[in-house]
Amino acid sequence: MPVKATLKAVVVAAGLLAGAGLGTLPARAASGGEALPHVNFSFDGLFGHFDRASAQRGFQVYKEVCANCHSMHLLSYRNLRELGLSEAQVRGIAASVQVKDGPNDEGEMFERPGRPSDRFHSPFPNEQAARAANNGALPPDLSLITKAREGGAQYVHALLTGYEDPPPGVTLMPGMNYNKYFAGHQIAMAQPLSSDGQVEYTDGTQPTVEQMVRDVSQFLTWAAEPELEQRKAMGVKMVIFLVILGGFAYAIKRKVWSDVH
Amino acid sequence: MADSMAPGAPEDGGTRRDFLQLVTASFAAVGVGALVWPFISSMNPARDVLALSTTEVDIAPIAVGSAITAVWRGKPIFIRHRTQKEIDEARAVPLDQLRDPQTDQSRVKKPEWLVMIGICTHLGCVPLGQKPTDPKGPFDGWFCPCHGSAYDSSGRIRQGPAPTNLAIPDYAFETDTKIRIG
Amino acid sequence: MASGLHESDVANPVLRWIDARLPVITMMQKEYGTFPTPRNFNYFWNFGALAMVNLLIMIATGVFLAMNYTPHTSMAFDSVERIMRDVNFGWLLRYVHANGASMFFIVVYIHIWRGLYYGSYKAPRELLWMLGVVIFLLMMATAFMGYVLPWGQMSFWGATVITNLFSALPLIGPDIVTWLWGGFSVDNPTLNRFYSLHYLLPFVIFGVVFLHVAALHITGSNNPLGIDPKGPQDTVPFHPYYTAKDSVGLIAYFVVFAILVFFFPNMLGHPDNYIPANPLVTPAHIVPEWYFLPFYAILRAVPDKLGGVALMFGSIAILFVLPWLDTSPVRSMRFRPVAKIFLFLWLIAFFVLLYCGGKPPEEPFVTIARVAAAYYFLYFLVILPLLGRLERPLPLPESIARPVLRGGGPLPVGAMSKPMEKA
Numbered sequence: 001m002p003v004k005a006t007l008k009a010v011v012v013a014a015g016l017l018a019g020a021g022l023g024t025l026p027a028r029a030a031s032g033g034e035a036l037p038h039v040n041f042s043f044d045g046l047f048g049h050f051d052r053a054s055a056q057r058g059f060q061v062y063k064e065v066c067a068n069c070h071s072m073h074l075l076s077y078r079n080l081r082e083l084g085l086s087e088a089q090v091r092g093i094a095a096s097v098q099v100k101d102g103p104n105d106e107g108e109m110f111e112r113p114g115r116p117s118d119r120f121h122s123p124f125p126n127e128q129a130a131r132a133a134n135n136g137a138l139p140p141d142l143s144l145i146t147k148a149r150e151g152g153a154q155y156v157h158a159l160l161t162g163y164e165d166p167p168p169g170v171t172l173m174p175g176m177n178y179n180k181y182f183a184g185h186q187i188a189m190a191q192p193l194s195s196d197g198q199v200e201y202t203d204g205t206q207p208t209v210e211q212m213v214r215d216v217s218q219f220l221t222w223a224a225e226p227e228l229e230q231r232k233a234m235g236v237k238m239v240i241f242l243v244i245l246g247g248f249a250y251a252i253k254r255k256v257w258s259d260v261h
Numbered sequence: 262m263a264d265s266m267a268p269g270a271p272e273d274g275g276t277r278r279d280f281l282q283l284v285t286a287s288f289a290a291v292g293v294g295a296l297v298w299p300f301i302s303s304m305n306p307a308r309d310v311l312a313l314s315t316t317e318v319d320i321a322p323i324a325v326g327s328a329i330t331a332v333w334r335g336k337p338i339f340i341r342h343r344t345q346k347e348i349d350e351a352r353a354v355p356l357d358q359l360r361d362p363q364t365d366q367s368r369v370k371k372p373e374w375l376v377m378i379g380i381c382t383h384l385g386c387v388p389l390g391q392k393p394t395d396p397k398g399p400f401d402g403w404f405c406p407c408h409g410s411a412y413d414s415s416g417r418i419r420q421g422p423a424p425t426n427l428a429i430p431d432y433a434f435e436t437d438t439k440i441r442i443g
Numbered sequence: 444m445a446s447g448l449h450e451s452d453v454a455n456p457v458l459r460w461i462d463a464r465l466p467v468i469t470m471m472q473k474e475y476g477t478f479p480t481p482r483n484f485n486y487f488w489n490f491g492a493l494a495m496v497n498l499l500i501m502i503a504t505g506v507f508l509a510m511n512y513t514p515h516t517s518m519a520f521d522s523v524e525r526i527m528r529d530v531n532f533g534w535l536l537r538y539v540h541a542n543g544a545s546m547f548f549i550v551v552y553i554h555i556w557r558g559l560y561y562g563s564y565k566a567p568r569e570l571l572w573m574l575g576v577v578i579f580l581l582m583m584a585t586a587f588m589g590y591v592l593p594w595g596q597m598s599f600w601g602a603t604v605i606t607n608l609f610s611a612l613p614l615i616g617p618d619i620v621t622w623l624w625g626g627f628s629v630d631n632p633t634l635n636r637f638y639s640l641h642y643l644l645p646f647v648i649f650g651v652v653f654l655h656v657a658a659l660h661i662t663g664s665n666n667p668l669g670i671d672p673k674g675p676q677d678t679v680p681f682h683p684y685y686t687a688k689d690s691v692g693l694i695a696y697f698v699v700f701a702i703l704v705f706f707f708p709n710m711l712g713h714p715d716n717y718i719p720a721n722p723l724v725t726p727a728h729i730v731p732e733w734y735f736l737p738f739y740a741i742l743r744a745v746p747d748k749l750g751g752v753a754l755m756f757g758s759i760a761i762l763f764v765l766p767w768l769d770t771s772p773v774r775s776m777r778f779r780p781v782a783k784i785f786l787f788l789w790l791i792a793f794f795v796l797l798y799c800g801g802k803p804p805e806e807p808f809v810t811i812a813r814v815a816a817a818y819y820f821l822y823f824l825v826i827l828p829l830l831g832r833l834e835r836p837l838p839l840p841e842s843i844a845r846p847v848l849r850g851g852g853p854l855p856v857g858a859m860s861k862p863m864e865k866a
Contacts, residue, residue, distance in 0.1 A: 046706060074524050078312045105322070117312040140718075144524070147709060148717035183727070224717075227527065227534040234535075235705020239698060241292060246694040248285035253687040255281065260482060260679060299532035303507050307529040 034180050036151050036158040039214065043153075043221055046236060049229050050222050052084045053203060058219025059083065061199050061212050063093075065192050066142065069134060071122035074143035075223055078116040082226060083219075090116050097121040135175045137188035146217075146224040153217040155181065160213040163191040320374065321438035328391045330379060333430060333442045337379035337387050339403075340440070343414065348372050350401060351415035361425045365415040368429055376432050376440065377416045381405040383423035388412060403427070474660055479678035480685055481666035483843050487561075488664070488685075489692030490554040495652065496693060497547045502645050504540040505589075508533075512592065514638035516631045519594035520719040538708040539700075544586050545711045546700050548734035551579060559786060562774030563665040569766035571658040576762045578651050583735070583759075585644040588637040590732055595716030600729045602629045602637070608742075611752040628722060669774030670839055677843035728803060736800030737793055743804050744816040754816070761823050768823055770831025778837040782830045789822040 042051040059080065062072070077094035081087065094114035099121065102109035114121065124130035131138050146152040162181040166172055176186040193216075196208045205211060221228070316333040320340060323329055328341040343351075351365040369375055381388050383405065389395040390403035390412075398404030398411035400419045405411075410421030417426040432442045451462035451469060462468040511530050513522035526533035555575070558564055564572035591602045606623045610616040625632030663672070672678050679685075703710065711733055715726045731739050738755050745751035761768075776783040792815040799812035 074521065074528065076309070076312065078308075079528075115315075117309070117315075144717045148714050150714050231534065231538075231705055231708070235701060238701045238705060242694055242698045242701060245285070245288050245292060246691065246698065248281065248288060249687070249690045249694050252281050252285055253691050256683045256687040260684070299535050300503065300507050302531040303533060303536060304510065305531055307511070307525070307531065307533070309525065309529040 036154045036181060039154060039157050041153055041218065043228055046232060048232055051218055054215045054218040055083050055222045056085065057201055057203070057205060058215035061216040062219055064199050066216065067123060069123055069139040070142045072120045072143045072223060073122055073141055075120045076116070077114060077118055077120065079226065083222065094118055135188060139189065142220055142223065144224045146221045153221045156217045156220055157213055160193055161210065315441055315443035317439060317441050319439055327393070330391055331442070338430060338442055339377045339379040339391060341375040343373050343375055347401065347414040351413060354413065360418050363417060363426055368415055370434060375416060376429065377427040378430050379427065381407065381410055381423055382418065382425045382427065383408055383410050476680065476682045478660065478681040480681045481664055481672050481677060481843055482679045483666050483668060484685065485667050486692055487557040489689055490550050490557060492689045493550045493692060493696050494547065494554055497543060497550055498645065498648060498652065501540065501543050501547060504536045504543065505645065507536050508540055509642060514592070514635050516594060516634055519592060519634060523593045538704045541712065542700065542703045542708060544589065545734065546703070547582065551582065560776050561665055561667055562669050562776065564766045565769065565774050566766065567662045568665065571655060571662060572766060573763055574651055574655040574658060576759065578648055578655060580759060581644055581648045581651065585641060585648065586732065586734070588641040591634065591637045592641060593716060594634065594720045596718045596720055596726050597713050597716040597729065599629060599720035599722065600725055601731055602633060604729065608752050611749040613749070665774060666843060667775060667777065668840055668843055670843065673842045730801050737796035740796040740800035740812045741816045741819070744809070744812045758819060761820070765823060769827045771834065771836070773836040773839065778839055779834060780837060781834045785822060785826050785830070788818065792818045
């Protein structure tokens with residue numbers, strides 16, 4: 001009888017969880033249209049971790065291509081240390097941008113070289129300027145993009161490789177591009193990574209479009225979930241600990257109840 | 262107590278259960294301890310706070326005999342361009358007259374520049390003495406209006422309840438006219 | 444009673460000194476030590492304790508999150524991200540808090556289901572049940588306001604839609620909504636008051652939980668057979684029997700919780716809430732958090748504004764009168780073969796509503812949701828009252844101890860047929 005009841009409780013709990021999952025599914029399916037091609041990333045799975053070399057290259061892609069339009073205002077240069085860059089490298093990258101600071105003692109704003117504690121430099125001072133420079137479209141901030149889009153890194157990868165000629169019968173609006181995986185298929189962003197070798201890698205990796213897309217997806221996932229490695233590692237330990245503790249607790253329960261049953 | 266109501270007294274296996282309970286309880290205690298730590302740790306300074314722990318100050322505009330107050334980690338930093346008289350005064354004091362004996366030489370990197378955390382070591386008020394019109398106290402340095410501690414021109418405690426000299430932060434001259442604090 | 448001191452039998456002199464003046468130790472011993480509890484609980488009876496633990500987890504993580512959160516429209520989103528990125532273990536606190544809300548509803552839904560299946564709402568536990576419904580309502584309000592605080596797109600539009608429900612009220616509706624907002628749209632005043640109330644309500648919940656438990660300890664617990672304990676042979680002291688059993692359930696619950704937090708922290712959330720709130724653009728598909736979906740589906744099942752709102756609130760309000768709608772004197776569905784089927788159909792309707800609530804408001808989901816919503820009410824308003832008269836329950840066992848002593852067969856064969864067991 002208790003076993004049956006336990007089973008029932010588990011089934012109900014699983015049902016609620018599944019129902020919860022199902023309930024949130026429809027909105028997800030609705031946004032993409034096409035099914036996303038599956039790519040394996042190093043951060044998938046219970047023991048997932050970041051491929052730092054790939055993420056560093058991804059940062060390079062971001063810096064040289066994406067950053068012309070997309071901000072990442074939640075990240076600071078100091079965060080790049082977690083990707084394996086040295087203190088000197090981070091200082092150098094930060095110092096390569098001019099940051100507005102102030103007011104100084106004369107009451108004026110001034111520009112100074114960036115410091116590691118500064119946030120990533122944004123290409124536009126505000127939303128209006130960003131729209132004005134991009135035909136009225138706002139390039140979204142990329143700090144959280146893999147969490148803010150259904151499919152995460154898979155979606156980013158699909159979108160960046162999903163450009164093609166519009167199928168017959170589809171007329172693009174002026175300034176728009178056809179993308180298989182974008183909701184509505186018409187996207188204001190022109191294909192950002194379009195030719196092999198667009199970015200010159202220094203570590204010997206061949207900068208094919210597919211490689212650059214994977215690298216930048218890796219980088220953006222790290223940017224959105226910098227805690228991912230720590231979280232998963234802690235989770236594995238936690239679950240092992242709880243299972244052992246649960247075994248002890250169940251043994252005690254059996255002992256305590258042995259005189260009743 | 263509980264046993265009096267139990268249907269059958271759990272005589273047999275009692276010690277084994279006790280041992281099991283001991284193991285489980287200590288195991289659970291470890292778990293609870295591990296769970297408490299993130300809560301405590303979350304109250305320590307966050308990473309962005311720690312990252313802001315250096316400040317650069319341009320000291321070129323500070324004339325001899327005047328001072329500015331910079332901000333480092335949310336605290337006032339006194340940067341004083343001392344006159345020769347102030348330096349001489351500070352160096353003339355015998356160490357045995359000091360509550361917290363320190364030579365002036367050990368408190369500065371360059372004699373004319375005195376860089377200190379501008380917080381009274383008594384209970385954390387900001388002493389007066391930065392502006393030319395401020396009272397500087399009986400030792401020509403700083404005077405804390407809260408409880409009357411007086412500091413000399415080297416920032417050393419001379420009178421009043423404060424136990425130690427004004428603290429010196431970590432700093433370095435990046436150039437002759439620029440210092441980095443922290 | 445001499446000189447007004449409590450006669451304490453605690454051995455430790457310091458504790459006895461305290462206990463004589465404030466008998467908390469005696470009380471705990473009575474209510475959680477020797478408290479006679481039916482011996483035949485199954486694991487469904489863990490979920491009350493689990494809900495209690497869950498509430499404490501939410502309060503603890505919430506208090507620490509509040510230390511780093513900024514309730515201002517221009518800073519709320521970034522302050523939450525700062526918690527995720529810069530505050531030590533901030534990501535853990537936030538994910539535990541966010542997924543803790545989902546866990547809380549899972550636990551409470553199972554707890555409510557337990558009450559429905561085993562008839563725990565029936566006399567003499569009507570008030571106990573009603574206090575539980577009050578807790579459920581407070582939980583919903585708290586969860587809703589908490590979801591607004593990160594100030595993402597779903598936060599903002601959820602707040603807009605839910606507060607606009609009140610505009611359905613005739614005459615005073617629009618004024619009520621303006622009053623709720625503190626302005627002419629969901630904006631900073633709204634965020635501030637929601638933050639204030641989100642911090643306050645959990646402590647109100649805690650108070651009602653105390654009353655809920657106090658009422659429970661007057662009537663005693665129900666049990667899977669739904670019959671009253673007849674004597675000491677039917678009960679065991681709460682400690683160590685149920686403390687041990689609850690510990691097992693608690694750890695199983697922690698395992699599920701940990702898997703959610705550490706491996707699927709955003710599974711039950713919505714990606715749009717990682718986009719900062721934009722009052723000018725509504726996301727294409729707005730849905731509430733999953734635990735509100737059944738009620739959201741009921742709201743949308745009605746093509747009339749006031750009607751939908753009334754039915755949605757009615758779907759919870761009806762639980763208050765459930766003890767009087769169910770006219771059967773038999774508590775446990777184990778002995779009600781017909782009602783049991785209708786109750787399982789009700790459970791299916793609940794899941795169907797949950798599913799439809801997350802779908803876009805188009806066919807066939809609208810029709811399916813209407814059928815399910817109709818059955819939801821039909822069960823409470825028609826089926827239960829009628830079945831109490833028409834259904835012939837199975838014979839009830841004589842006592843709790845007998846079937847258990849015989850090894851827990853499904854039903855006592857020779858037990859007297861006593862459908863009119865004292866309610």
